[in-house]
Amino acid sequence: MDEVGDFNTPPGRRDSLPSYESIMSIEYSPDDTANNNTPCSSDSHRPMVSLPEVSSTNNGRIDVRVGSRCSQNLELLMSHQVPENYQTNETPTNGVPTWDIKLNIVIQVVGSRGDVQPFIALGNELQKFGHRVRLATHAIFEDFVTKAGLEFYSIGGDPVELMSYMVRNPGLIPSMKVLRAGEIQQKRTTLANILDGCWRSCIEPDSHSHVPFVADAIIANPPSFAHIHCAQALDIPVHLMFTMPWTSTRAFPHPLANLKYSGKDHSLGNLISYHFVEWITWQGLGDLVNKWRRTVLGLPQIPATEGPNLAETLNVPFTYCWSPALIPKPGDWGPNVDVSGFFFRDPPFYEPPSELREFLHAGASPVYIGFGSIVLEDPEKMLSIILDAVRRANVRAIISYGWANVKGPKLSHVHYLGDCPHEWLFQHVVAVVHHGGAGTTACGLRNGKPTAIIPFFGDQPFWGNMVAAVGAGPKPIPHKDLTGQKLAGAITYCLTDKVMSAARGIARNIKQECGVRAAVNSFHSHLPQHTMRCDLIPSQPAVWEMKRGKRTIQLSNLAACCLKNQGYLHEKNLKRHKTKSIFIDIRRWDPVTAISSASLSTVTEMADATVGIFRDPYREFKRHREKQNIATSDMASNKTGASAGGEYSGYGKDMALASVISFGKFLGRTSRGALVDLPLAAVEGMRAVPRLYGENVRDNHKATDWKSGMRVAGSAFVHGLHEGVTDIFVYTYHGKREQGTIGVAKGLTKGLVSLTLKTGAATMGLVAYSNQGIYHSLRTAMKQGLTEKVEQARWAEAEYIMRMEGNLPAYVQEVCGAFDALMVARDT
Incomplete structure (x- = not known):
């Protein structure tokens, strides 16, 4: 058993919850530690750095290493900010209003079959309230969706190619080999098509019946990426739902981050791990999203400072579909975040083929082994490992083909199986071995089956750790380290009494929940x-x-x-x-950084527009020449003898027009920077300074058009002038009462700062907010096409x-x- 590793994970009591630390700190195996691919690998040989180090691993996660100097600075910066703690609830069932409005709801899902299936259950539950539900996902799942009675809309993208790519290159940071092969650009093109598909799913008729459809609300999983932006364009609510943590918390690190934090407050390290994962994701996709927002939705670009954590900044409602019996809601997740329970659909009718029925009755209950939507690099090698493990463990096995089409020689103790509902199959097996997809994991636990997880990428290690933490299975074994002996050890461990007992205890807890109903209650409760x-x-x-x-x-x-x-x-x-x-606002901290940031953004866009004055005509020239060459080639092949250049000889007009458009962009960006962005940054920066010494800053209303801009400017002027003049007396009085003479000095200093900044912001705000409102009115008029x-x-x-x-x-x-x-x- 040395090669297998230690499978003696404490099973945990049936009625107790695992600690956050136990869930997130489980190691893979001794072999992983040696390869430095896990959060357990030693960091003693690394130098202390002042900035965090970020690097990719081979399992779809990232290493985040925060040295002592950086951690000290972070803890000093956060020392005066007390983390909020909210009253947690296990399921969002209390205080839910009666809902009787029948909505058009589009559910946008990017991922594998295991990602889609929970949302089918959600859609069926929503239909019970009279909602019209459209599930927008990849074309390959059309029959899967429509047979469940839901409307379907294809958003493009091939999940088979996506899974194959993730298995070959699971890291968030691509390798040079992948960059040279051009796969990154292919995936970016696919994502651009998915963004367009998600937008069309909100407003276009059914592709078959041609029945019109316009969404009244959006539900989405985070990897669909278009959700918030589509909701902003349509001015409708959006609600995110997912199978793994995506909201920052001090309780545990991001599931995709292997955190190495050298400071004293490890909870702060957990918190920043979420920001690093979001930041890396935005670096790779932000330009695509902004281009799509600008060209398709007619929305302004999102600055790099706001893009990574947009959902949290906007307090978008979030429902996590896992059992609170496994991971309860952390105390620092606000009221906009719920933990509902797993999503289970109604078991579909299934009549097993005679061969399967005969195999199940021919001996002891078999072990299920399958990797679902995973496209294996070497299916033959994986099959060899599985068969070797089955022989070593001396068990009968059902091996699922999956998308990798794993199928081997006919054996008396092995049955190869195609598509079969897990809800039915898992009632007839003794244990399950799979890749750690959220839906498969949930189904196995609901049926009380010990579970061994072989993760490939993404959140699969998270689910493996979760199962091991509650004692329902062994520690996860990464697929690259899998051997027949290790897999046999995992199967043998699953069949021990303590693991089977723990799995049955978890099943009893899960069966008392109704996650999909709780999620619908959560969705309704957050709607306006x-x-x-x-x-x-x-x-x-x-x-x-x-x-x-x-x-x-x-x-x-x-x-x-x-x-x-x-x-x-x-x-x-x-x-x-x-x-x-x-409304997506840029958060400001002080006038210096605010003006610097706005200036840099303005200069950058002005430079880009300047380059476009010369670049865009050249691109227009190349485009016409390519058309001319193609036409000439066609003429030659047809031997017509006609001139091909006449049609494209007058492209000087188009070149000049392209240059004029770029020059117009330059003037527009210069005007916006001088009249809107810089004054507004200065105002918001001055208004934000009192936050640095603990004062609450009054929120202004939004300037959405010229009328509201005038109102905001007037209101900000009155309040700013009043507070600036009176603060010098208020701060001095409170300082004297609390600290005597020293308090007077401190209060007088604060009052003078407030007098300068608040009156300055009030005065400059007359121009800044008015111009902001005028800008939004002009922009609204320019995007009338979308409206x-x-x-x-x-x-x-x-x-x-x-x-x-x-x-x-x-x-x-x-x-x-x-x-x-x-x-x-x-x-x-």
Whole structure:
């Protein structure tokens, strides 16, 4: 058993929860430590550094090493910030409002079948509330989704290629070999297509039935990346759901980060590991996302300082679909984060083939071995290891083909199996061995089966560690280190009484939960119900609004159509209702760094526009020459003798136009920098300074157009001037009362700083906020194309509802009556 490693992981009591440390600190095996591929490898030979070191591993994770000097600086910086602790709840079931508004919900999922399956269960549960649910994912899963009764929309991308790429190159930081092969650019192209597909899934009709669809809310897993941006473009709510921790916490490090923290406060190291993973991800994808936002959605670019942690900054609701019996919600996760429990679909009907039924009855219960969606580099080698392990462990086995199509010689103690629902199969096996996908892990634990995990990349080591921490299986064995003897040892360990007992205890806890129902409750509880309800038909979502005096009336598609057809209003009286607007602000800390950052951003974009004045005409020239060469080649092959150059000879106009457009960008960026960005950075930087000495800073309203810009400027001026003048007396008084003479000096100093900064911010804010509002109004006018496209999709949906609604006269009478009542109430 030396080669196998130590499988004697304490099983833990059935009714107790594992500690965070036990879940996140489990080692892989002695071999991993020797190879420095795990968080357990020694760091004594590394020099202490002042900045964190980040490097990739061969299992899809990153090493984050924070030296003593850097950790001391971090702890000094954070010493005055007390971490918030919230009242945690195991399942989001308390205080959930009754929900009766029927929404169009798009669920965007990027990943394997195991990533898609939990959201099918979620979609079916949402349908019970009358919601129309569209699951947007890869085309390969269309039958899987539609057979479950959900609408499907393809977002592009091939998960088979994705899995193959991840197995060959699991690290977040690509190797030189991968860069030379051009795979990174291919994956970036795939992601660009997925971003476009996610946006289309929000507004385009069904590709088969052509029934119109516009999303009222978005649910997504984080790797889909488009979620927040689509929600911002449509002004609708977004809710993220995932199978592993993605929200920063002091309780444990990011599952993809092997943390090496040299400071005293290890919880701070856990916290920053999330920021490093997000930062690395944004470095690779930020330019793609920003280009897509600018060209497709008509939204401004997200600065590098805000992109990595956008979901947390915006307090986007997050639901984690794992059992709180395994990992309870950390105390520093706020009320916008819930832990619901695993998502399980209703078991599908399955009639086993006769060969499988005969194998199951031919002897002792077999062990299941399969790697699902993983595309193996060497399937023959893996099959050889599996068969050797089965022989060593002296067990019967069911080996799943999976996407790698693992299939070997016919043996009496081995049965090879294709597609089969795990919900049914895992009831008939004694233990399970798999790659550690979240759905497969959950299904095995729910059925009380001891689980051995062979992780390949990503969150799979996290699930392996989780299973080992609760004693339901051995420590995970990375697939690159797998041997027949190690796998045999893992299987043998799974069959011990203590592991089987621990697995049954976990199953009892999980069966008391209903994760998918809790997740739907969480989703509903975070929706802005008051802004989503139609004023005339309360069970329908508001998608339009109209002004009547000082009152804004929220209308559903059906209500708007009824009023329009009865002559109560015209389309021009309506504008698109914004259920939940998303504003992405740049956080400022002080005026010096704020102005420096804004200046650098302005100069960079001005330089890029300047280069474009000369570069873009050259690109236009090359494009025309390529077309001309192709046309010439076609003419020659057809032997027509016609001139191919005439059509493309006049490309000087296009070259000049490209240069003029770039020059216009230069002028626009210069004007925006001088009139909006720099003044606003200075104002926000001055306003942020009091935070450095513990004062709460009043939040301004958002300047979304020229009118709100004027209001914000006036309000900020009045409050800033008042606080700046009065603070010198308030600080001095409180300082004298608390610290006497020394307090007077401190208070006087704070008061003078406040007088200078707050009155300065108030005065400059008159220009900055007004210009910001004007800029947003101009930008809104320039992106009318997107607004018109969304409104056209809404009207198409409204007309379809009118055609399909069976009891239309009753609705017309109800809507018109309710509208008249509202008008009477307004007049009185």
